Amino acid sequence: MSEYPVGATHTTGRIVSALEGGREAGVTELAGELGISKASVHNHLVTLERLGVVVSTDGRYRLGLRFLDIGMSVRDGMPLYAVAREETKGIAESTGESSALVIEEHGEAVYADVERPERNGGRIRLGSRHPLHASAAGKLILAYRSRETVDEYVETRGLDRFTDRTIQSRADLRDELRSIRDRGLSFDRGEYSEDMRAVAAPIRREDRSEALAGALSVLGPAERLSGKRLEEDLPGIILSAAKRVELDLSE
Numbered sequence: 001m002s003e004y005p006v007g008a009t010h011t012t013g014r015i016v017s018a019l020e021g022g023r024e025a026g027v028t029e030l031a032g033e034l035g036i037s038k039a040s041v042h043n044h045l046v047t048l049e050r051l052g053v054v055v056s057t058d059g060r061y062r063l064g065l066r067f068l069d070i071g072m073s074v075r076d077g078m079p080l081y082a083v084a085r086e087e088t089k090g091i092a093e094s095t096g097e098s099s100a101l102v103i104e105e106h107g108e109a110v111y112a113d114v115e116r117p118e119r120n121g122g123r124i125r126l127g128s129r130h131p132l133h134a135s136a137a138g139k140l141i142l143a144y145r146s147r148e149t150v151d152e153y154v155e156t157r158g159l160d161r162f163t164d165r166t167i168q169s170r171a172d173l174r175d176e177l178r179s180i181r182d183r184g185l186s187f188d189r190g191e192y193s194e195d196m197r198a199v200a201a202p203i204r205r206e207d208r209s210e211a212l213a214g215a216l217s218v219l220g221p222a223e224r225l226s227g228k229r230l231e232e233d234l235p236g237i238i239l240s241a242a243k244r245v246e247l248d249l250s251e
Helices: 007-018 025-033 038-050 066-076 081-096 137-144 148-158 172-184 228-251
Strands: 056-057 061-062 099-107 108-115 127-131 188-191 195-205 215-222
Touching: 007 025, 007 038, 025 038, 038 148, 061 099, 066 081, 081 099, 081 108, 081 215, 081 228, 099 137, 108 137, 137 148, 137 172, 137 188, 137 195, 148 172, 195 228, 215 228
Parallel strands: none
Antiparallel strands: 056 061, 099 108, 099 215, 108 127, 188 195, 195 215
C-alpha cells in the first residue's frame, strides 16, 4: 500500500503546503513546482476555493483564514487549553517573557497557546511546530515516553541539526531524557536557535500514564534568560503553574 492511500488528498496537502506563509501562486507556477498537471492543480484549487480554504485574485491563489478558524475551534475545545490558559497568561505576566502551552502531534512540539510572542521576537507563535528533540517542551514530552517510542521517533523523524548544540546521537538523547525525568524539568540552551533559551515543566495526566498531557514553557532570548534566572528563578514559577493545571485537570 502507498504511504498515502488516497492520492488526491495527498495532492491537496502538497498544494496547501506550497501556499503556506502567505504565498500567492498561479496554476502554471504550482504545476511546474509540484510536478502535477495544470488541469489537476486547477481542479484542486477550485475545490479548495469552494470549500473556503483558498482565495483567488486575478488567477492567483493564496490560503484564506479558514484554517485559522478550524484550528482555533479545535484548540478552544481542548480541556487542557481550557484549564491551562489562565496559567499561561499568569506566567507571562509574572516573568515578563513569552510563555506557552505545548502539546505533541505527529512527532512535533506544537505551541497550542503562546502569550507575549513579541518577547521572543515572534519566532515562537501560536501554531509553531518544532521537532521534539530540539526544544525544551519537546524533550520533556519524549522523556515521559517509553524507550521504544523514543527509538521509533529517532528512526522515523531523525535528529535534524539546527545549531551546534542540537542533540545529534541516540545515546546523547537518552542521557538527556534521563536527566530531564530525574529533575522534572527540561531546558533548551540554544538547541533550536542559538540565541534562544527555554525551560519547560510537565503536565501529567490524572491517571499518571506514561504520556504527558502537555507542557508549560517559558522562552526568550539568551540575553534575558540565562544564569540564575533560567536555572533557578523561572523553574519554580513554571513548576508551580504546571502543578496547578494538573490539579484542575483532576477535578
